[in-house]
Amino acid sequence: MAEVKVIGASLSLFCTRIEWALKLKGVEYEYIEEDLKNKSHILVNSNPVHKKVPVLLHRDKPICESLLILEYIDEVWKDNPLLPQHPYQKAIARFWAEFADEKCVMGAWGACQAEGEEKEKAVESAAESFAYLEKQLEGNKYFGGEEIGYLDLALGWIPHWLNVMEQVADMKLLDADKFPLLHEWAQRFIQLPLIKECLPPREDLVNYFAASLTYMRSLKANHQ
Amino acid sequence: MAEVKVIGASLSLFCTRIEWALKLKGVEYEYIEEDLKNKSHILVNSNPVHKKVPVLLHRDKPICESLLILEYIDEVWKDNPLLPQHPYQKAIARFWAEFADEKCVMGAWGACQAEGEEKEKAVESAAESFAYLEKQLEGNKYFGGEEIGYLDLALGWIPHWLNVMEQVADMKLLDADKFPLLHEWAQRFIQLPLIKECLPPREDLVNYFAASLTYMRSLKANHQ
Secondary structure: OOOEEEEEOOOOHHHHHHHHHHHHHOOOOEEEEOOOOOOOHHHHHHOOOOOOOOEEEEOOEEEEOHHHHHHHHHHHOOOOOOOOOOHHHHHHHHHHHHHHHHHHHHHHHHHHHOOOHHHHHHHHHHHHHHHHHHHHOOOOOEOOEOOOOHHHHHOOHHHHHHHHHHHHOOOOOOOOOOOHHHHHHHHHHHHOHHHHOOOOOHHHHHHHHHHHHHHHHHHHHHOO | OOOEEEEEOOOOHHHHHHHHHHHHHOOOOEEEEOOOOOOOHHHHHHOOOOOOOOEEEEOOEEEEOHHHHHHHHHHHOOOOOOOOOOHHHHHHHHHHHHHHHHHHHHHHHHHHHOOOHHHHHHHHHHHHHHHHHHHHOOOOOEOOEOOOOHHHHHOOHHHHHHHHHHHHOOOOOOOOOOOHHHHHHHHHHHHOHHHHOOOOOHHHHHHHHHHHHHHHHHHHHHOO
8 A cells, every 4th residue: 555645636736736746755656536526435534624635645644735735745755845944935935825825826717707897807906916926036947946846836837727727718817028937937847847747638627627617607697 | 123023913813823922932022013904114015915914023024924923933943842843743733723714713703793593503603613623632731732832822812812702792602511622721721821911901802893793794784
């Protein structure tokens, strides 16, 4: 039995960041694909509070919440540190990772769903959040400095997932003119072989987001 | 000029946890009371994203978000460790601290605001979240084990703030029969001299929550 297991869903941006971290650390793991429409006992028992993926099982002990899993991985396997060593830099990295999950992931998905007049406002509001990230890249190749780190992994959904959201919802959030550093970073990050090999096929993501969007809009239409 | 400053609001449960941590570590600090109705330049400049208290200023560098500030304090000042040393225990403490801020603080405040039939449901739903915390105390004197730690500070609002909320909203959430361990922990925690001395006067909290409740209910009444 594998010492390290990941319970995940292959299209989830929150799960892919865990696989990236384990691969960066050179940790072998068994991947268990979860059917989110029919949740397994192992998921429900491992994460009884939220019943969400990803869950990391290390010697059968479950760790939940993707950003906390990244911290755990970094503390257990010391090679290739993910978080900065200095407490202040560490606090800053944690701050932006939480900010991005709360404001950028949710902002981008909100903009996807918005229609008509609301759409422009939602795209603008999400862009304001992305502008904070752009500033963090000034003078840096990666969010982690010269090498990728915790914050790069936390933001690693941007080049692939955001790009698909933009296509499906016919909008432009990550404008190269407006966010040149973020745009360059995204190109650089996604070309790294270790990052590339974990990405779900673009077509699957397009189908997934298109279906989710249709579903959300039908819900909204029935409640207006 | 003080090396360590806390920008806070004396009635905020998120700010008091920072003062507890600094006192536990024996760190001297200057406390700056913020007027949340007329936010200062120092707050807006230190926390431009959220513009919220608390902010810790260490040698003029700002750290925001109370749980992240606790981690920072624990990493910079090593005496009296707050977080467990083992990565797994650390991940668990972080998980429950985030859970409590998201589900218990918000759940209790939601139950305060609810009226009529909704109230019973909201109290029940919040109680379900508190039941998870009760389980964490099995076999332990404090959430941190034999001594108070990070999770005790994060949950330290329960004995004082929740008690006031219960009075103001005429409800009972922390029932001693239903949550004996949490109830005993709350009594034990609040009697610690270092904890007690940072608590805002009960009367001020009662007035604050009563006024907030009246305001929230008038907002709701005008939108129905």
